[in-house]
Amino acid sequence: MTVIESAPLLSDRLDALIEAETQAFVQREPLSREYSARATHLAGGCTSNWQIAEPQAIWMSHGTGSKIYDVDGCEYSDFHGGYGVSLAGHAHPAIVAAVQRRVTQGTHFAQPTEDAIVVSENLSQRFGLPLWRFGNSGTEATMDAVHLMRAATGRDRILKIEGCYHGHHDSVLVSVLPEPDDAIGPPDAPIGVADNTGIPAAILDLVSVVPFNDLAAVERALLAFPDQIAGMILEPIMMNAGIIHPVGGYLASLKELLHEHGALLAFDEVKTGLTVGPGGASRVVGVTPDLICLAKALGGGISTSAIGGTEPVMSLIADGGYEQVGTFNGNPLAMASARAMLTEVLTPAAYEHLDRLRDRMATGLQDVIDRHGMPWRVVTAGAKGCVSFLPDQIRNYRDFTELDGRFGHAHWLVQHNRGAFLPPWGKVEQWLLSVQHTDEDVDRFVANCEVLAGSLAEPA
Template structure:
């Protein structure tokens, strides 16, 4: 597990490998491959139904999975059901679930209160594309926990960070974003940059290069994103000076989680906020993973720093696709004034909001 955030994931991995290569005993040729093959054979032997379903799925779904994050070697495991902290696959194998649906299922699988809420709401209707009473209840609770007066709902973390970026740009009238190297903020073009940059393209440690994470990302979009290392205020200040008057927002995971668990240095988050404001930029917390998990009020509560905008998802929906973006009243007023558009057919879906309220 990585413990420092001064460099991106691949920088740390390269250093680790160089260190290991100088002290590790040589391994007999082919021994590692032999052991891996043996483990894979044992793994597959216990998951034959998963393998069958995977082969069927590959005929109609790229790589046989609905999200590339679910693609795994030697094969994905198809889940049948879950209860509490455990899940069972289609072959009957039982697992203690440390995965938790990428951090969504903090209340456990099939929690009786969530199941009851979903059943009751489904009987009344699953979708209206109209406001419901629970909207304000959930928004008020989020406001209490995260100290943001205004909220809008989304359906995922990607949508939440997308809306946060749009709000920041609309409010400031600026286009440039600053993000942390090796952080992941969803799969929209604006932030799908330098998530896992190749070693030969990432640039020097004190001046990382913005690298698109996926084909199909326009370079004109990538050029509007400047990458900095986590926990390094000196480089951040230098970048803000270099792009003086251009930066709309700095977006950070308060606890960096894409390369393990990397805690912010003491005072780092408060200093980032101060630097942002001194340069007329906003601070966005991506609390998709930390929100309602490391504290009831997420990292905002845990570290005592309130950003200008916060993006939430995952844990707040009780297992249903739910997200939210909250912010200062003056920033969120750009929606009231029709300056910034924030829309979505399933935003505030009654089934999801009911589950969120219960959660």
């Protein structure tokens, strides 16, 4: 039973808060509303379905430092961070200089530049994998990872985690956010369901879905399909359901178990790579997989991605056994920005700054929660974090489904109306701190959470 179901008065206060904040939201965004009405040649009125959220899309003007500004002139401390892209903040001087310099020298040759060498060397040092290739999005990186696992093993079936998102290619658009009332099977043996239309049943049949933090379920799948499973892809710290940390020993044992059955392990670090630490979650947990996928923060705001791997797996690319190709792969503009990001922005001092801000945020939020007696928890991972609106630790997607989505929506509205910008999908997403955030930004966020908790707390 959720907190809401056990507290009807709290439910009423929550609904009233959402209604009031929605009205305030609409009143402060008249030009955004006009832009949405004007966007008749954009399918759905936006450039991505993730930009469509109640009560309306927010159209942006510009950003600098830790701040962004919408077309109505509203200023926000940016905790959205472009779903994890803006670890450098906005218009960071090092990124601006690198991009400006590269633009004057040519932005596309379909041939490599020296920056690609520097970026690959830096990633190898950070993540402990010797060989790298580049793409243009997280989707491309995870697609290559799945292809490589299949090519390296000669097998077709893959394992994925229930509730994990790995981009929008067929093999991973399975059980991303399945509705509990669908036929999704028992918690320890999920049934894979297509997460979008257009996914062939033949592809769906090649994906086995297991819960996060459940080694026994993985072993059962491996035994059920002997010599058929190419590998498993997962986020080492699950980030499509707030933030869910792996239990102790889970990832190390998972790697060992997969290898015992001739299968490979791929970490999707599109969200965790660089944001949770200099070497991503793999360094934090002390487990180096066969493949790592990076994107989002890597490009410093320019679209790029990377896939790194062990010598045996990546040799398939080197010898032509697997053709990893793309017109814009490792393009000069993306590599210039990524080089600046890795060598000038994400320094040891920058990570010290991020850690300090994270601690300030977590301490401030937990104090607010405790003072108002709310059954919530603060969960962090490096520069990322979230308020989990449940009293107990979430271990997997089924635990996550117990969370009432109205809390996340109310939190988003309260923060937005008071100058802190969060992803609109408040139930599933996280905040992101950037190297340009300040104590003032963090304190604004905490103060807004005080408004949320105070509005929902039981009256004295």
